[in-house]
Amino acid sequence: MPKVRTRVRGGHWLGGIEGYPLDRIYEEVAFVAYHFHWSYEEIVNMEHRERRRWCEEISKINKELNEGVK
Numbered sequence: 001m002p003k004v005r006t007r008v009r010g011g012h013w014l015g016g017i018e019g020y021p022l023d024r025i026y027e028e029v030a031f032v033a034y035h036f037h038w039s040y041e042e043i044v045n046m047e048h049r050e051r052r053r054w055c056e057e058i059s060k061i062n063k064e065l066n067e068g069v070k
Contacts, residue, residue: 028055
């Protein structure tokens, strides 16, 4: 299956599985950047799978913190 690449701000390329919504990539980048304060370049240059994994881990942390607030 061919990969689709899109150039974004800063001249970086976003790529991945054909049909993966660009809006979703921006959501993932914003999510990780907001919680971990990593730079745009660090996050956008990650492989898709790695970025998704960090989003999952952050979600777990948030869930645990919210459950402890009750």
